[in-house]
Amino acid sequence: MVGKNTICTGWAVLVLFAATGGEVKAQNAVFSPEVIQTIENSRVYDAFWSVIVRDSTGKILEGYNFDKIVRPASNLKLLTSAMVLKELGPDFRYSTKMYGLGSQSGNSWQGDIIIRGSGDPSISGTFYNKDRFHVFEKFYRALDSLGIRKVQGSLIGNDSYFDQRVYPEGWSWDDLTFYYGVEINALSFNENAVDLRVYANNSIGEKPHIEWFPFDTDYVEFVNKQVITPAYSEYDESYRRIMGTNTILLRSTLPQNYVEKESLSIMDAPRFFVDTFEKYLSQGNITFSRPFSIESHTRNWESSRYTILEEHQSVPLRQLLQEVNKESNNFYAEMLLKTAAAEHYKTEGSTELGISLIETFAMDMGMDIEDLEISDGSGLASSTLMTSEDLSRMLVKMRSAPHFEVYKNSLSIAGRDGTLEHRFRNSPVAGKLHGKTGYISGVRALSGYLESASGQPLVVSIITNNYTESTSYVDSVQEEIIQQIYYKY
Structure with a gap:
């Protein structure tokens, strides 16, 4: 959580005094003062923010709270759809x-x-x-x-x-x-x-x-x-x-x-x-x-x-995945999860067997499954948990997956279509971000692939938990952060 008592020391240690009791927490943070300032100056400074930016090699360029466990909401679909694509193939x-x-x-x-x-x-x-x-x-x-x-x-x-x-x-x-x-x-x-x-x-x-x-x-x-x-x-x-x-x-x-x-x-x-x-x-x-x-x-x-x-x-699956990720369709995500289980195990498809496939896939992607708690395939369950560090690591590794273009094309394009159609419309980020939104009560997430102003390919993930302001306001803060990252690199 970024609070009004935050002390930022550039790229070194970020010290956070809790709003109650004056507890001091230290974290190694690689985060720009501009982004910290954006969160602090917003009305949602007291929500929990998890942010990470990686380059195409997976190197962390910036991050804050990325190793903390959060509720991802529909950002879980990024993981589910990646597993389903691997299991079934784009022409299924x-x-x-x-x-x-x-x-x-x-x-x-x-x-x-x-x-x-x-x-x-x-x-x-x-x-x-x-x-x-x-x-x-x-x-x-x-x-x-x-x-x-x-x-x-x-x-x-x-x-x-x-x-x-x-x-x-x-x-x-x-x-x-x-x-x-x-x-x-x-x-x-x-x-x-x-x-x-x-x-x-x-x-x-x-x-x-x-x-x-x-x-x-x-x-x-x-x-x-x-x-x-x-x-x-x-x-x-x-x-x-x-x-x-x-x-x-x-x-x-x-x-x-x-x-x-x-x-x-x-x-x-x-x-x-x-x-x-x-x-x-x-x-x-x-x-x-x-x-x-x-x-x-x-x-x-x-x-x-x-x-x-x-x-x-x-x-074919390549089109069905667009309904999962562009439109954030929970029903499609859950049906595909059970289908992957039925096809893999040659038995009746179940959510539990589908989750076991996600966990195996997550390990193959280098994710820490000790920080992963999955209850469904869509992220509607508030009991689903992960870190933005792991989610972004998976997104980087998907770049080298056999069907990466199918995967990337299943994501919303900022200012163009899907759940991002009406966001970033008057921003230079329009058309430059292929992303997945996420929402359940108190959770707003946005993760995906960003092409920066200089043309550098980045992976970004911003997950906000425990906010009480309007979701549209949280969107505006997330969009401001994305735009700052876009110009910086």
Whole structure:
């Protein structure tokens, strides 16, 4: 923590008097007075700051508290995605298959239709021009082309590729209502969320109108207790899914004529997938004689009893990683973590096995795993811990990895795209920083690759913990530090 009583002696020893009790702490610090001054003069001088700058060889050029353990938030995705890239390779694709168990007789299929989940996080509209039914339409057309109108059996969803623990340890219940805290399951649709739209176009004091994707499904129940307030009043968001149910309470207050969009989580992801797909087929006049079901056991898929009616392959991993790092998508990070485990160990993918792969990878990268505590793959768990020293060391070593350009291109570009699109826009750093942001309550992080004003390639990491000011203000201080580093080298 940098405080008002900090005494800076250039490149020598930084002495910090604690704000309470006058305790003296000494640290060997290689830090410029300008950066120290920036932190001291800010309103977040009393937060905990961990900063490190390395050159392309890994030499530490500047640093403060870089050997101290901090919560990295989504900066953990830098480590997760690097491991996944090594394990799966940039051209890895998911394969989701639709099997027929039985045979066709005229316009009927005598038997069951089975969707075998592969852990694909992208069965949504993200890579298909926002067409969230893209994969469902592909499967529907396969059945339609065979002339099948009636299935004398069930639609079955098989999610045996992953284990049945749908949440990593350490996730807060407060997060489980929202898109960033959804279930992790091998058979997932629309990132396991419904997309809610709220239109405050009624009179003041009345309830706003709501709609949701997919097709106002009755898979979820919305209890609409929202109220429209006068125009230009403050919007106050309040959503909560009752745990163990698909009942979602809406208690927001919305200014008149306000439109709100929010993606909210569902319970029982494979059931949501199959329920939605069956309804989609029904709209195309393909029906089933028996109710759908979900199974979590594996089958002998190579048996001649099974016919592959259609197969969908995802976009390659090189594109999926951009959703992880540019967009900081927790769901993708967790799905890829379990996938890496399933592919490596040839068993059902789990968060625990994925974490073991991260730890092995971290050791290979020279990281001190004694300073590493990992609870998930995305960094949403506040129990995840590491040092910026280790994180930056891994980033340097990734420069010599076989697929470094794929890795670097998965990161946000300052002022251009992803979570950095609206940052550094009027700064010379725009276009010069490939970075990963991180945020959970009280944590803001920014790490990545910076090309300095002189063209020198640098690795930078700034992780701020325990702040009480606004996140946008912390962003501004971090950006000022990055800009100082940019000019200095």
